[in-house]
Amino acid sequence: MTEQSRVRRALISVSDKTGIVEFAKRLSSADIALISTGGTAKALREAGLHVMDVSEITEFPEMMDGRIKTLHPRIHGGLLALRDNAGHRESMDEHGINGIDLLVVNLYPFEETVARGAGFAECIENIDIGGPAMIRAAAKNHGFVGVVTDPDDYETVLQEIELDGLLKTETKKRLAAKAFAKTASYDSAISTWFSAHNNEPFPKDVSVAGRLSSVLRYGENPHQAAAFYKTGTNRSGVATARQIQGKELSYNNLNDTDAAYELVAEFGFEKPAIAIIKHANPCGVATGENLVEAYLAALRCDPISAFGGIVAMNQKLTGDLARKIVEVFTEVVIAPEVDDEATEVFAKKKNLRLLAAGGVPAVNEEGSVMKPLAGGFLLQSRDARTVNLADLKVVTKRQPSEQELADMLFAFKVAKHVKSNAIVYAKDSATVGIGAGQMSRLDSSRIAARKAQDAAEACGEMQALTQGSVVASDAFFPFADGLLAAAEAGATAVIQPGGSIRDDEVIAAADDAGLAMAFTGIRHFRH
Structure with missing residues (x-):
């Protein structure tokens, strides 16, 4: 790596300010000049750091309510210039462009804004333009620029820079791949939201966004690899569930638990309902005056298949029901809430996975279901119809x-x-x-x-x-x-x-x- 690849200047502009002050302090201690914008610059200055405004570099003020800040040749030239290219260096000298060696950006919270039910105009304003443009520029030029889009990467980056002022080539490649995935996911979320607003369920181009939740031990079978990705929707279920106890959830656990919880959601919240699932099929379902009554009725349908199954319910799990469930070997139990007594009962069954989902999915909620095919996939609306x-x-x-x-x-x-x-x-x-x-x-x-x-x-x-x-x-x-x-x-x-x-x-x-x-x-x- 050449001397020119040393990290000398960092541009920081983040919406999620988790850990950013400590990160910037350590960069500053490593003699790295800090450039920033708006709220980020304010937060860093309040922490006692010397920060140069982007507007000082561009010689243009932030304008149009912050829509125009970083979209300027002195920023993008500093990110995109090939430092070992004589022509690029001449252009930098001619136009007063200095290299930016580290870009730290996370994007406007578009998905969070949509999830809390904000209006159309507010959602539009939370579509980041300058951030993705800088991220893509830095990621493309990863031979010379490190790009950090996730606070989880701060420590790794700091340790390498503090060692010798450099970022390893493999680290920059990994960060670049992650950056492109981030912008793709971000654009996918916007596209999906816009298509829904336009009442266009099947646009000409479709992309799917997901964030890695966990890498699983294996897939349906031990020779298959698998991972669980969350899509960012707020639909209650396995993606929103908090695991209270038990072994790591497997691919089959997650698939079957989702099937169980979607089934029990058919019965709403009012009447207690239980679904017992095995291999994504119900082996017993019942409603009752209380959950214990419903569970015993569901278990009666097929007690043999219930062994090693999944139990889902639509109301709070109590100690009385927990004592009944532990009489049968059960892989996973999922409920909207779990009381302390039930938690104590299940604690004696350390391998049993206990999940609190925080709610029950709305059965009539709109959404899409995807099925992969060789060379493509099928996309359809969720079966949200109910019969009355x-x-x-x-x-x-x-x-x-x-x-x-x-x-x-x-x-x-x-x-x-x-x-x-x-x-x-x-x-x-x-x-x-x-x-x-x-x-x-x-x-x-x-x-x-x-x-x-x-x-x-x-x-x-x-x-x-x-x-x-x-x-x-x-x-x-x-x-x-x-x-x-x-x-x-x-x-x-x-x-x-x-x-x-x-x-x-x-x-x-x-x-x-x-x-x-x-x-x-x-x-x-x-x-």
């Missing part, structure tokens, strides 16, 4: 009873979160049999009925839990066979989207079997 009593169209001669209607709506909410083809039997606001992910809807019906029989035997009951239940299907029955299998299992009422070319045959079969059946007109495939 007014949406149902009874198509059979027999009308469903009030209890059957309540159970039908409950079962259809659960079916929305079961992998297709999905069949869900429910009784008294609790699942009693679930068939998931089969190629045939008939197979899903039979599997759900068999599991209900197994669950009954495990509980010491004489008849299958599906006797007197209702059944929900995530999509229409293409033939009457799946429906008749449900009738054979003891179901008395059916809820399904309808829309098959054989609807008349299926309705006739339901009438012959004495079933009540309602169409929703809404399908909930989940692949």
Whole structure:
């Protein structure tokens, strides 16, 4: 590295001033001249540091409410000049441009401004222009300029500079890569917000922004690498959760916990609800007068599959429920809040991961879901539709009873979160049999009925839990066979989207079997 690559001048302009005063003090102690702007310069001067204003270098004042500060050849020339290029050095001498060897910038808090619900004009004003321009200039010229966009890098940078006045080449490359990722992520957040404002869900160009939360031990399988990235949205769930205790969350833990929490969100906040998940599919879901009642009803559906599962709830986790949960080996428990007594109970199970999410996601909240394909990805809106009593169209001669209607709506909410083809039997606001992910809807019906029989035997009951239940299907029955299998299992009422070319045959079969059946007109495939 040449003498010209020594760090002599640093430009500092930050919105997040965490640690910046101490950082600048140590730079100053290393005989590095400080240049700054606005609030940053004020904070550094108040700390007793000598700081040169950008306006002294540009010989232009900050103007247009601070929109114009650093967009000037004496700033960008100082960042972009190749110090070993004779032509560049001549231009610097001719125009009075001095090199800037270290750039320390973090950007206007655009995402935070959007997240707190600020108006359109305020969000626009929090789109940083000069910051990204300087960051990209410094990152491009990383052979001569170090660029710091994250306070987490302050100490590493200081240690290298304090050692011999230089930044290592590999450090500058790493910081440059991080800087380009930062500006890309920032622009992506702006683009996504603007598209939503313009009611343009599928713009011509799409980018996805995320910030690394943690590198995971491995992915779905030990030979796969994985990491968890947060997108910056404030939707409650695994991304907002505080881990109170337990081992590191794995890829599968995170995926399954998200599935569990999204399912339990279907039931809002008012009525206590529990979802037990295994491999992203529910093995038991119930509502009750309290969470303990709901948990026991959910567990009854499939106690074997619940072993090693995920438990999610929509209300505060208490000690009474915690004592029930620890009777079964459980990987993760997630709740909006956790009381002290529950925390003490779980502390005896040190490997169990306990999460407090701070809220329950709004089921009707808009958003997007992405699925990767070879050479691209699919993008769709989140399935935020819910089915209410007014949406149902009874198509059979027999009308469903009030209890059957309540159970039908409950079962259809659960079916929305079961992998297709999905069949869900429910009784008294609790699942009693679930068939998931089969190629045939008939197979899903039979599997759900068999599991209900197994669950009954495990509980010491004489008849299958599906006797007197209702059944929900995530999509229409293409033939009457799946429906008749449900009738054979003891179901008395059916809820399904309808829309098959054989609807008349299926309705006739339901009438012959004495079933009540309602169409929703809404399908909930989940692949």
